[in-house]
Every structure is written in structure tokens, then in C-alpha cells.
Amino acid sequence: MIAPCRLALAATVLACAAPGLARAADLLPPPPPPPAVAPVEIGSGWYLRGDFTQSWFADPKDAVPAGPGINPLLDLRMTPASGYGGGIGYRVFPWLRIDATIDQRGPSDFRALSSGTGFVTGYNVEAGKIDVLTGLVNVYADLGTWYGFTPYIGGGIGFADKAMRRNYTQTTCFEVGCDGIEGSAPGPRDVVPRANRSVASFAWALTAGLSYDIGAGFTLDAAYRYVDLGRAKSGLDAFGYNTRVKDLAANEFRIGLRYNFSNFFAPGAAPDPYGN
Template sequence: MTFSKALALAGLTLIGAATPGWAADWGGVRDMGGGVPVPVPAPAPVPTYDYDSDWYVGLGIGANVSQSAKIKDSDIDYLGNSTPGFLARDSGDIGASPIFSGSFGRYITPSLRAEVVFDYSPDAEISDSRKLGYAVMNSAPKISGGVVSIDTNAYAVTRTDTVKLARTTGLVNLLYDIQTGTRFTPYIGGGVGFTWRSLRRNYTENATCIGATNSVDGLYTPLGTCSGNTYLPADGTISGSSSKQQLDFAAAVQAGLAYNITDSIIWDNGWQMLWESNAIASSAPSASGENRIVFKDSTVQQFRSGIRIRFD
């Protein structure tokens, strides 16, 4: 073997022996970029919404805090003439009455929910139930000798009249929850539906005729004499009761604040302004002919507090 070949063979042998040391010192080709592996970023999670766990039921109690309505009382005589009565209470004097509430709903999205709500409010008195004394008149036609005239009797009346209003409302509401990232969730909403109102009335009246006039002959004499017209009531007492129910359209707006006690139990405190369409009236007999109380153009401010429970 020549010297040059022997030298080349020795060099190859040294390189082969040194290769494992290089690998240990330098980490190989794949590690020569800095020595620390760079992880591949994981994909961002995509939010999902579980529609199967977003039904809820609710129970609440509250009050009709105030009512704004037109309450009109009138006496209507035999001829249909109307004069203002004395029995109506101002709507601002009605006072608070309780509300009992039940609801059933579902979350459409994490922030938007739809619900059906039924509220019941028992009797609230809309009349002045004190024993009142006042005078009324009633008129009716009189035919005598081919001449038509009008008799008018005057009566002294004492009357006790109690008129109570109850309502049941059913609304379909759409509400938006304002997410805050805390346990507190404000919300706003609105809804439409129906109001089923009931007027219950109990009355007692004592009437005494205190005089009469005729449109042709003038004052009946002696003073205090009644006309004796068969269409007009005589002295006496009347008493009784009546009721009236009526279904009308209703609409409302809501705002409130909910508190998440747990993921499934929510404490809900809300305000609602309820509007009721149309008028409901109650009539009762009187020496005046007919006494009629009308309740209309009602807007009710309501507050309720309760629990909502979510379930699968």
C-alpha cells in the first residue's frame, strides 16, 4: 500500500470515529435552528350553543304599583240623558294590588329569548265604596189629553256601591339579555297578547222622591209631590250584584335585572308597563234610571320578582 492511500484510509477512519461526538455536540441538522422546538399553534375553539338546555320556567310575585286610566261614572235617565255621577274613584287613588305570575320560555340565542307569561291580579277597587248621599233626577214622557210632555222626578239618594276590577293577562314576549361577563344580566323587551278583565259590582240604594216638574204644567204641588209617572221609579230600596267580563288586546314593554344564582337558577327582578285596549263598563239600576261606571285607556306600571329555572 502506498503512503498516500494509507493516509486517506486513516483520515476516513478518524472522521467515522468523530461523527457521534459531533451529533452529541450540535444536535443534528434538525436542531441547528436554536435548540428549542417551536410548537404548532392549536386551532382556536369555535363557540357552540346547546339548544337542548335552554328552556326555562318561572314563577313570580309582584304588584300593580300604579294605574293610569279614565274612570267615569254617569247616571242615565229613562230618555237616555246622561249626567255625571259620584261613584268613580280617580285612577291615582286605586293603590297597589298583587300580581301572581308564571312563565315558560326558551333561549333563541345566548342573549335572545322568547317567553309566554301569564299574570293574575285579583280585585282592585275602582269605585268610592263609602255610603254617599246625593240628589238625582229622572225624566220620562207623559201623554195626557193628546198632549205629550216630560215629567221629571227629583230623588234624594243614599247609595253604597263597590266595583272591583280583576285582570288576567297573557303575553308573548321577546327579550334581549345584555351580557356583562358577571352574574348580573340586565335585559329589555316587549310583548303583545290579551287582557281578560272582570268587573264585579255590589250595590244598595235608598231613594226618596222629593219633588217633580212637568215640561208643560210646571212644578207639581204641593211642594214635594211626585209625578206618579209609571215610567219613573217610586220611593224604595234596590240592591243587587252584577259582573262583566271582557277580552281585549294588550301590549307591554319590559326592563329588568337578573342574577345568576347558579347556572340553572336565575333571580329575576323586572318592571313592566302594560297597556290595555278598549273600555269595560258595569251598569246597575238606580233611581236615576241607570248608573254606569266605565274603565278605559288603562296603562299599568308593574313590578315583579321571581325565579327562573333552566332545564334540558
């Protein structure tokens, strides 16, 4: 008889305590929501760029091998040229980025002199125009940001296509028959045209620049670049001769804009600590 009494007592206690336990359960906070899935920024490191370039060409050298009847070119000159370009790039790390660029420079006037007699009886002029297209893959290291300004250094490799156009050669005589034509009077002879020709070769560049973040994804970029362009040559003239030069190079000033797509993919994000 004792066991049934104990069971009845336990049941009574539970029945009395149940409403209190239910009220205590109602007071417990709800379980926390599951963590939000962070959005994936696809392509936020990509940027586009557009640039204006002013090129000052170093004086090239004559690339025609010396030999009998070959008068070496002297006083080779190329005039400055303006150009434009653009490209696409990607920021690999906050301090490291790469881009691929194409730059087209306008025609530069080329001129050189030669004389087999040391300019005693006459001289020759070789002249024309050279325009240069480059395609480079570049790597840049940003060196930190101060007040929005970010200095950087970089280098690139690629190709340079040099087109020599409207080339010609012309002889001027100081005395009768200086060009081997007996009885010919002193003065300039007829221009002998040379055919157009393009030559593509390896090119490389070194860059130092400064950029400034102007907001809304845009960065103003100004840089100095040295670019080695290789060799160039014209087509042949009616006598089987051409103009050949080597060691083409340019000192360039470039200014342009970059647009970083991170502002499109992540609007309202904090500005890039490197300012690019």
C-alpha cells in the first residue's frame, strides 16, 4: 500500500508544478538566428584605364652594317609625339596590381644625314615618319598612401610595332657631278621614295608614378615611363637601299584615369587603404 501512495503523491506534485514550468519556458529567449552568409564580391579587383601619352624619343642609331659604299647615318633625330591608350587591370593584393595596355603614338618625324666625303662635295638626307604601337603586360607595386596620394613603381614586357612611312632619300651636291652624274649642276637632286614597312619586336618598360583617389571608383594617375622599342626599318627604294635604325627608346609622361569596379560590386564599402 505504501508504493501506490508514493506514486499518487508524485503525480499530484507534478500536476501542481506543470503550470509553473510552462510559464518558465515562456520566459526563455528565442534561439539566435543562423549567421548571415557573406556576399561574394565577384570581380571587385578589376579596373579599366585610359591614358594620354607624350613621348620624347631618344636618338636612335644606324643599324646598317658598315661596308664599301655605305655611308653611316649621322645626327639621327626623332621629334616628340603624342598618343593615347587604354587597358584592363586587376588588383591581386592591396599593394600589388597587374594590367595589360595598348598605346598608340602619333607619327614622329625622322631625319638623318650621311656623306661619303665628310660633307665636302655634298650630303644625303634620309627622312620620313615613324609611328609606334606598344602592347605591354605590366606589374605595379603601390608604396603606401599619404593624404590620398599613392606612389608606385612598376615594369612591363610586351611588343612594339614600328611603322616607317613616307620615307625618302635625297642627295644635295655642293659641286658639279658630286653624285657621279657627269655635268650635273650643284643643288638638290630628285627625292627617291622608299616603301612603307612595319617591324614588330620585343619591348620592355620601367614606370614610376603617383595616383590619387578622387572617389566614386575613379583614380587619377600620372607617371613617367621609359620604354625600349627595339629596331625599325623602311622598305626598299628603286636602287635596293633602305633605312635601318636600332636602339629606339622613349621617355614618356602619361596621365590618365582608372575606374575600379569594386564600387559597383560593393557599394558603400570603405575606401581602399592604398588609395587605388
